[in-house]
Amino acid sequence: MKFVNPFWLWALALVPVLYALVVFDEKRRQNQFARFADRKLWFYIAPEIDWIRRLHKGKILVIAFGFLFLALARPQWGTHEETVQVSGLDVMVALDVSNSMEVEDVVPSRLLKAKHVIRSIVSRLGGDRVGLIAFAYSSYVACPLTTDLDYLLDTVEIMSPKTIQNQGTDIGGAMETAWKALERGAEEVSAPHPGAPPSRVIILLSDGEDHEDQAIVEAVKMKSGNGKLYVLGLGTESGGPIPVKEVGQSQGFKRDRSGKPILSRFQPDFLTNLAAAAGGKYWTVTASEEEIQELLGDMGALDRSDYAERRYLVYEDRFQIPLLIAILLFLLEVSMPVRKKLSTIMILIVALNFVFLNFFNASPAFAENLLRKPAPLDIYLNNQKGIEAYKEGRLDDAQKEFGAAQALDPSQPELEFNQGVVQMQRGESERAIEAFKSSAKGALEKNDINLSGKALYNLGNALTKKGQIKDAIRSYLGAVQSAVQAKNTVLEGESRKNLQLLVDEIKQQKKDPKNDSQEDPKQDPKTNEKPGQKPNQKQKPD
Secondary structure, eight states: OEESSGGGGGGGGHHHHHHHHHHHHHHHHHHHHHHHSOGGGHHHHOTTBOHHHHHHHHHHHHHHHHHHHHHHTOEEEEEEEEEEEEEEOEEEEEEEOSGGGGOOSSSSOHHHHHHHHHHHHHTTOOSOEEEEEEESSSEEEEEEEESOHHHHHHHHHTOOGGGOSSOSOOHHHHHHHHHHHHHHTOOOOOOOOTTOOOSEEEEEEEOOOOOSSOHHHHHHHHHHTTEEEEEEEOOOTTOEEOEEEETTEEEEEOBOTTSOBOEEOOOHHHHHHHHHHTTOEEEEOOSSOTHHHHHHHHHHTSOOEEEEEEEEEEEEEOTHHHHHHHHHHHHHHHHSOSBOOOOHHHHHHHHHHHHIIIIITSOSSHHHHHHHSOOHHHHHHHHHHHHHHHHTTOHHHHHHHHHHHHHHOTTOHHHHHHHHHHHHHTTOHHHHHHHHHHHHHHHHHTTOHHHHHHHHHHHHHHHHHHTOHHHHHHHHHHHHHHHHHHTOHHHHHHHHHHHHHHHHHHHHHHHOTTOOOOSOOSSOOOOSSOTTOOOOTTOOOO
16 A cells, blocks of 8 residues: 555544544533533433533544545555557757857857756657767767656756867767767667658757868768757857866966967858758757747657557555545534434433432432422522622622522522622621631532632621721631632732731831721722622532
């Protein structure tokens, strides 16, 4: 097995993360519902909700994404052979690397311009085999015929006059070397139809300075051998001096015996005659290089021979299988309902279960016990009504609703705390003190450190208003201790601030014996419940 897009396999690492998010979201939903009603009552309040089914839906969705990621990775297994007919031209590029090609009458130089032209031509050839001949006075095969055009272009880049020791220019020898390389590298080809254009091409790039007389002879031979010659000339009629370079740096120009710079002359007439003798075409390379398009257009009309049949091993795509599984799982997840449909029989069963659990599973005095047993939902609703009334400033209604909730379950310290808040607002300090003491004690018994700290803080506020400074200090100290245990930094900070104010007040009284007032100084301790402040909404019935 192999994967066409293996990077998608990394996405499979997200599958456990997605599953963890599904489980987290489900627990969050259950916790939110638990704030509304006790878990024991869920079956009676919302029997249609199936929490297990919700989790199963999430699992199916996560697995579907896993198969989708697998399909995107495009798995393949199983193979078959495909036969491809290979056809194209055999093209041999002959590049002049003599010293005269370093002349800079063409920007940036004749040789660099020639290399750029070769790159432009080769990059547009498709399916053709291309080779490279480097020549000066001698020539050699720098790159045999190949379809690896990147390797060919890399070879072109390293060509320079230093690659050939015998300097001078022998274009005829270069053509002979190129033609032999074409014959040597030729594969078995299908016989072209009579009169078919040639499929072997030589592209010659030079400035035309030839010091031998064999070029025209080789051109005639090439024409008789059914080959095609294209000549690209580089240079200007004015020519230019030949630079001398060492380690890529110019060291001046070549000079004759009299000390004058040797000028290299561009020979377009010779190159034109050479192309005509081979039945080919000639172009002078310009700055726009428009002649390249003409050359490629002419090459497009040449006959591309069939080299051979090549067999390729092709892997079978199997992404359809995980993709189909992913689609089916997505459809299953969408079609799976979250809620159960309750039939009449199911509703009757739920009602009977409620009666059985509350009556027949109780003590012998089941009716009396049921009446005494607090209903968590009723307590919650009465408490909420009390909070809403307090928000709206209806203190009498708030006290009434909190009292109704306490009548159902007097042991709830949260309800006692909320009663104390209302009593503080109504100015009933004594009753508020008792309520906060009771709430703090009940919270400690239930190990609710946070609520105990809040109750002690408000108890300190109430005691301060009554002028019981020492008792208030003890209450604030208890609030600080509870806040530290509950990690409630806000409550801890407020308790310490009020505690410091009381300590400062005692010190001031010692300095000024005449001041026997027990009232707070200019700065009153900040209370946890200010006028208009809401009661503790976080308290819930058990």
